[in-house]
Amino acid sequence: MFKNLINLFFPKSCPGCATILLTQENLLCTACRTALPFTDQHLSTTNEALGKFYGKVRIQHASCLLYYAKNGIVSNLLHQLKYNNQPKIAFVLGQLYAALLAEAQACPDADFVVVVPMHRKKIRLRGYNQVDGFATALTQQFHIPVHPTVLIKVEQTTSQTTKSFQERITSKPTVFQLQSTPELTGKHFLLLDDILTTGSTLETCARLLLQIPDSKVSILCLAYTK
Numbered sequence: 001m002f003k004n005l006i007n008l009f010f011p012k013s014c015p016g017c018a019t020i021l022l023t024q025e026n027l028l029c030t031a032c033r034t035a036l037p038f039t040d041q042h043l044s045t046t047n048e049a050l051g052k053f054y055g056k057v058r059i060q061h062a063s064c065l066l067y068y069a070k071n072g073i074v075s076n077l078l079h080q081l082k083y084n085n086q087p088k089i090a091f092v093l094g095q096l097y098a099a100l101l102a103e104a105q106a107c108p109d110a111d112f113v114v115v116v117p118m119h120r121k122k123i124r125l126r127g128y129n130q131v132d133g134f135a136t137a138l139t140q141q142f143h144i145p146v147h148p149t150v151l152i153k154v155e156q157t158t159s160q161t162t163k164s165f166q167e168r169i170t171s172k173p174t175v176f177q178l179q180s181t182p183e184l185t186g187k188h189f190l191l192l193d194d195i196l197t198t199g200s201t202l203e204t205c206a207r208l209l210l211q212i213p214d215s216k217v218s219i220l221c222l223a224y225t226k
């Protein structure tokens with residue numbers, strides 16, 4: 001009753017299509033839920049997501065939940081997730097993915113979940129890392145702990161003397177850094193990101209994790225760009 005009243009005065013809208021949600025709808029409207037373009041990549045060991053890393057870096061398993069298309073539901077969802085303070089979107093999509101992976105027994109047998117890191121300044125600005133909700137959902141389903149510090153993002157410390165003064169004050173490039181410990185030897189890392197486009201960010205992160213002796217890396221993303 002109270003919830004209905006709240007909804008009446010502060011109606012929530014669906015981040016996929018902007019229609020007003022019914023009380024019983026959780027985050028996404030029924031129409032968007034049924035129209036989600038699932039990739040089913042987790043059902044194949046030789047899928048197009050894994051193909052993006054062939055010949056570049058050794059990945060055990062790679063799959064994405066949804067196909068991304070410009071101006072589609074998924075692009076709306078990711079936009080709202082990143083720029084409109086809606087971290088719950090990653091959690092709800094993560095729950096959907098966790099359920100599919102559990103049903104197909106396709107979740108990589110990893111020791112740690114690792115979220116592609118954001119620089120702490122950017123986290124402060126946005127208030128959250130947009131992939132954290134995805135990690136939480138997977139951890140709840142599969143009980144794989146998140147390793148929050150094995151990869152970090154820092155401002156580049158190399159000399160910038162070749163750049164002009166203007167470039168130096170406007171651009172501060174950030175780079176990923178590995179912070180390994182001896183206990184991480186032989187571990188399998190499940191690397192998460194919101195979207196797989198060229199794969200270059202994930203490739204960089206995977207390369208760093210594979211510097212750990214006998215380590216393995218698998219990748220899961222919420223969306224895939226063809």
Ligand SMILES: [Zn+2]
Nearest residue numbers: 014017029032
């Ligand atoms: Zn909708």
